[in-house]
Amino acid sequence: MAPGRAARTRRGGVAAASAAPPPKERGRPRTGAFLVLLAGVLWGTMGAAQKVPDQMGGVASTGAFRTLLGGVCLLVAAGRAARPRRSPGARSLGALLLGGVSVGAFQILFFASMRHIGVAMGTVLTIGSSPVFAGLIVWVRTRRRPATHWWVATATTVLGCALLNGGAPSGSAGSPAPGIAMALAAGASYALFAVVSKPLIAAAPAQVVMGWMLLVAAVVLLPFALRDDLSWLAATDGLAVALYLGVVTTAGGFLVFGLGLRWVSPTTAATLSLVEPLTAAVLGFGLLGEPLTAAMLAGVCLLFAGLAWTALRPV
Numbered sequence: 653m654a655p656g657r658a659a660r661t662r663r664g665g666v667a668a669a670s671a672a673p674p675p676k677e678r679g680r681p682r683t684g685a686f687l688v689l690l691a692g693v694l695w696g697t698m699g700a701a702q703k704v705p706d707q708m709g710g711v712a713s714t715g716a717f718r719t720l721l722g723g724v725c726l727l728v729a730a731g732r733a734a735r736p737r738r739s740p741g742a743r744s745l746g747a748l749l750l751g752g753v754s755v756g757a758f759q760i761l762f763f764a765s766m767r768h769i770g771v772a773m774g775t776v777l778t779i780g781s782s783p784v785f786a787g788l789i790v791w792v793r794t795r796r797r798p799a800t801h802w803w804v805a806t807a808t809t810v811l812g813c814a815l816l817n818g819g820a821p822s823g824s825a826g827s828p829a830p831g832i833a834m835a836l837a838a839g840a841s842y843a844l845f846a847v848v849s850k851p852l853i854a855a856a857p858a859q860v861v862m863g864w865m866l867l868v869a870a871v872v873l874l875p876f877a878l879r880d881d882l883s884w885l886a887a888t889d890g891l892a893v894a895l896y897l898g899v900v901t902t903a904g905g906f907l908v909f910g911l912g913l914r915w916v917s918p919t920t921a922a923t924l925s926l927v928e929p930l931t932a933a934v935l936g937f938g939l940l941g942e943p944l945t946a947a948m949l950a951g952v953c954l955l956f957a958g959l960a961w962t963a964l965r966p967v
Contacts, residue, residue, distance in 0.1 A: 694904055757838070765778065781835070815948060
């Protein structure tokens with residue numbers, strides 16, 4: 653080999669080696685994908701948990717209690733950290749408020765949509781539209797279209813979600829337009845929460861960012877919660893489930909979601925969150941004895957395929 657060519661080869665080899673991320677960095681997107689999946693699994697247990705006590709609170713009071721407790725738990729944990737990192741600055745206050753309001757709005761709009769169009773359509777439109785909205789928001793902000801394989805994987809998971817919820821009860825009679833609008837607005841709210849959280853978590857601990865967002869969400873839900881009957885909190889089983897929802901599913905779920913969001917894009921995180929209805933369905937089939945149709949089984953398989961594809965090729 654000629655000396656000049658050898659030198660060019662050596663320089664090219666050094667450049668290629670320096671351009672390639674180290675093995676530890678290459679594995680982090682998949683670690684982030686696993687953490688987001690874990691968050692979705694924790695959130696997916698909420699429905700089954702709320703069927704345990706004889707009496708459970710309304711959507712608003714339950715949501716307000718668990719977001720308040722979850723936010724307090726995360727901020728207390730952040731304050732007790734041995735080496736606390738910097739907190740979000742004043743310039744991030746608007747983003748924190750927007751993220752918290754988005755979490756609260758998601759709770760209100762999602763469950764309100766079900767009263768108009770039923771559990772099946774409300775779930776499909778809300779959960780299924782959130783990754784699409786996330787992709788569109790990121791596309792508009794960055795001028796970069798999400799990867800083709802992400803669109804295919806997302807379409808697969810959304811189709812699976814639609815089949816999985818095909819056997820759920822239908823909604824009430826009347827015009828479905830308000831319910832459809834609420835469900836899509838809920839999906840957009842969740843997408844906005846994911847997109848807003850990404851840069852905040854890059855600059856501050858996940859428990860601080862998520863803790864403050866949950867407290868803002870609790871404030872948003874409080875006026876609606878005060879209309880509910882709060883006597884369920886006085887019952888032992890109701891309080892136990894409320895503590896589980898606040899500490900495990902909310903504090904734990906939002907914490908691991910935030911940690912995972914550090915290594916994956918909001919679009920990937922929104923798609924992987926579709927593991928939530930999958931978890932709820934599996935618990936319903938296995939623990940609560942809910943019926944499983946062939947279409948629902950096909951939906952489970954499609955969800956598994958789409959989620960696995962997204963987790964193995966996170967963006």
